[in-house]
Amino acid sequence: MNWLRFALAGWLFSHIASTSEQLLSVEESIAIFKEEEPALRESLWFLTDYKPAPDDQVHLALDVDYYDEADNIKKKYWNSKLSERQLHALDSLHRLADEHNDTDATYLLAQINLFGNYSLPTNATQTLHYHQKMVQLAPNSTSNYLLGFIYATGLFGKLDMDQGRALLHYQIAADQGEIRAAMALAYRYYKGISVEQNLMLALYYYGMVAHECFEFIKNGPIGGPNIDHFNFRIYDLQGGLYGSGASETTPIVPSTFKEVVEYEDFTDVDFQSSSYKDKARSVRHYYDGNYWRPRDYNTAFEIAQECATRGIQLRPVQDVLDDRIDRKLSVSRTLIQSVGQCCSDLGHMYLRGEGTEIDLEAARVWLERGVKLANSAEASVDLGLLYELMDDEDHRAQAFELYNSASYASARALYHRAKILIRSDFEAGLGQLITAAYRNVPEAKYQAAQMKELQYEPGKEEGILVFYKAFVEHMEPVVCDLQWAFHQLLNRNHEQALIGYAMAAEQGFEPAQSSTAFLLYSPVGYLEEPPRVPFERFQSSLNYYRRAHQQQNLDAGVFLGDIYYNGLKNSQIGKSSEKGEYAVEPDYNTAFSYYLSAAAKGSLQARFNLGYMYEMGIGLSQDFHLAKRYYDQMFEINQKPSLAAQLSLLRLWLKIWWYGEKTAEDSDVQQPTSRTWDDWVQMYTRLRNERRETSAQEQLANAPNRAGPDSNFIFESTFENGNADIFFLIAFASIFLLVMLNRWRLLRQRRPGEPDDEPEDEPNVRFRVILL
Structure with missing residues (x-):
């Protein structure tokens, strides 16, 4: 028996040893994830890397429906595609x-299960568990911030929301220096979200974030870092929440989605003006990049250098540089302007060290040429900054003159002029600084807030908060990662995109709030089937639409009013087992409040809806006077309102002529009832009899005699019951169809062939495509 004991002990020892040898380190696990990621992405149809060719049109596909069952099936399939090495690495991390x-x-597992790092599947329960474990093991500001986000959103139905814990973890993270948490706290105190509104605390946290952002600017290149902005509403890419022509909120259409002519090396001298113009545009194309291609400073520098060095050798350009002719009088103005733009861009890159080493002397030479050839405001600002670096009175005076000459065309020139002026004339400089802040110069917003804070008066906190909030929201790369969220959207990884947009939404970005709401529940046209989503996601979407409306989003307010006006049945959001019951009960008072709020912000559609509710007495006492007031307000903003508005006003005029100007104080005002043809004839006859009673009676008395004794004519004041309303039905049905067709034409359309029945059998099959 001893030999058996020794054998068993040896086996156990060898097993333990082999097991310990199989335990991978964190670094080894990460290396495996990186090596195996390409093969994993190839095996999963729903994970794509969007890399369009230069002339490709971008197709942004958004899922309309969401089903928990389909998501669970996708996760199981995802896990089944993991290789043995990936499973081993994950097991090692868990152990x-x-x-x-x-x-x-612990931290790596928490991040993987939230963000899907290395294309691995996510798990809401595990990310909560490991972030909680992380903050217990060691102080970690990021985990505290993400715990605050998880508790604040519940990851949209996957976990329970707890606003108290969210506030606690945001507070801890902010105290540990996490500016993303500080910004979320600032927005909550500013708007009173789950806490009592406290503008002083909001000012403190916004100031904390703003100071960090300004340090980021100061540590950047001369003139400040280039910031790529992804803070736009997703639905603005298709014309707005209700589609092009029907939406009222001013769309934030990214300029880099516009077509850009690619660089071509033209050699035909007959086309040299066109060639240099294309080169100048190509420099900006590569320098600015776009939403799916990063900036390429090296290529931009090469093109600018070639364009500028070859361009200044041309005779028309030399004539301007040598003052032999004024550039405005030259017959080659387009050529001179294009070469001047290339010179400006080349000097700009020498000044900042982009695509080349910093060379201030070369920057000065090329910027001076750019100012002379193109009168470029940007070149004037760059040259002014360069002169300020020389730190002598003469160059500072030259810098001021350059800023002064370019201040009308360039807000940045106005800002730098204000900085110089404020040293000698504080009030005038402060005024120009505030003007530059309103012209969207981020540094001016920060410094204007600083100046106002120095002159602090009780009750004036909101004026300071507005500048701080606008400044920190401009600094996207410092406070959030909307770029990552948009790239996830391009790759059709919608759940990860939703997390990215929601994190920015919690920080108070209105476009991110609108985008988050749209991803959770997107409005559809009157003739379309509503999205099928879990009720928790629908509630979250309403919450973000409310926050967006509080920040001047007109369409969000109208949408909320529509939801409460019409109500929404459980069967319309996927709860087929509870047909007939409302997820949102029709509530005319709440709908009225949202329409009233949107109308006060300038919404034409909300004013139309208010006019209609007063006209028809829907949820309100019927009041033609107020109905007419709201209809008239539509014409104050838009001299050519929609056909529906014009027809409604015409209908109201007819009612006023027929009924008189009824108001809410009239005791006989009732909900309008349908009338038959006989009612209209009798009413018309009674009104005429009141005016011409004697004449009407004589005509009626003589009517049988005129017909003759043998006539079979009998006057009937009524039609048959089946034809009682035929004329008015035809008239109003025609008007209604015209209005509906006009409205439908303006609303966005979804692809044909969408399933109408039993959507659970084919989840996530409906999606809308946006062409960028």
């Missing part, structure tokens, strides 16, 4: 985190 309390493994 390191659970058995050895390894902080690196």
Whole structure:
């Protein structure tokens, strides 16, 4: 028996040893994830890397429906595609985190299960568990911030929301220096979200974030860092929440989605003006990049250098540089302007060290040429900054003159002029600084807030908050990662995109709030089937639409009013087992409040809806006077309102002529009832009899005699019951169809062939495509 004991002990020892040898470190696990990621992405149809060719049109596909069952099936399929090495690496991380309390493994697992790092599947329960474990093991500001986000959103139905815990973790993270948490706290105190409104605390946290953002600017290149903005509403890419022509909120259409002519090396001298113009545009194309291609400073520098060095050798350009002719009088103005733009861009890149090493002397030479040839405001600002670096009175005076000459065309020139002026004339400089802030110069917003804070008066906190909030929202790369969210959207990884947009939404970005709401529940046209989503996601979408409306989003307010006006049945959002019951009960008072709020902000559609509710007495006492007031207000903003508005006003005029100007104080005002043809004839006859009673009676008395004794003519004041309303039905049905067709034409359309029945059998099959 002893030999058996020794054998068993040896086996156990060897098993433990082999097991410990198989335990991978965090670094080894990460290396495996990186190596296996390409093969994993190829095996999953729903994970794509969008890399369009230069002339490709971008197709942004958005899922309309969402089903928990389909998501669970997708996750199971996802896990089944993991390789043995990936499973081993994940198992090692779990053992390191659970058995050895390894902080690196714990944090990595928490991030993987939230963001899907290395294309691995996510898990809401595990990300909550490991972030909680992380903050217990060691102080970690990021985990505290993400715990605040998880509790604030519940990850849209996957976990329970707890606003108290969210506030607590945001507070801890902010105290640990996490500016994303500080910004979320600032927005909550500013708007009173789950806390009592406290403008002083909001000012404190916004100031904390703003100081960090300004340090980021100061540590950047001369003139400040280039910031790529992804803070736009997703639905603005298709014309707005209700589609092009029907939406009222001013769309934030990204300029880089516009067509850009690619660089071509023209050699035909007959086309040299066109060639240099294309080169100048190509420099900006590569320098600015776009939403799916990063900036390419090296290529931009090469093109600018070639364009500028070759361009200044041309005779028309030399004539301007040598002052032999004024550039405005030259017959080659387009050529001179294009070469001047290339010179400006080349000097700009020498000044900032983009695509080349910093060379201030070369920057000065090329910027001076750019100012002379193109009178470029940007070149004037760059040259002014360069002169300020020389730190002598003469160059500072030259810088001021350059800023002064370019201040009308360039807000940045106005800002730099204000900075110089404020040293000698504080009030005038402060006024110009505030003007530059309103012209969207981020540094001016920060410094204007600083100046106002120095002159603080009780009750004036909101004026300071507005500048701080606008400034920190401009600094996207510092406070959020909307670029990552948009790229996830391009790759059709909608759940990860939703997390990215929601994180920015919690920080108070209105476009991110609108985008988050749209991803959770997107409005549809009157003739379309509503999206099928879990009720928790629908509630979250309403919450973000409310926040967006509080920040001047007109369409969000109208949408909320429509939801409460019409109500929404459970069967319309996927709860087929509860048909007939409302997820949102029709509530005319709430709908009225949203329409009234949107109308006060300038919404034409909300004013039309208010006029209609007063006209028809829907949820309100019928009041033609107020109905006419709201209809008339539509013409104050738009001299050519929609056909529906014009027809409604005409209909109201007819009612006023027929009924008189009824108001809410009239005791006989009732909900309008349908009338038969006989009612209209009798009413018309009674009104005529009141005016011409004697004449009417004589005509009626003589009517049988005129017909003759043998006539079979009998006057009937009524039609048959089946034809009682035929004329008015035809008239109003025609008007109604015209209005509906006009409205439908303006609303966005979804692809044909969408399933209408039993959507659970084919989940996530409906999607809308936006062409960029």
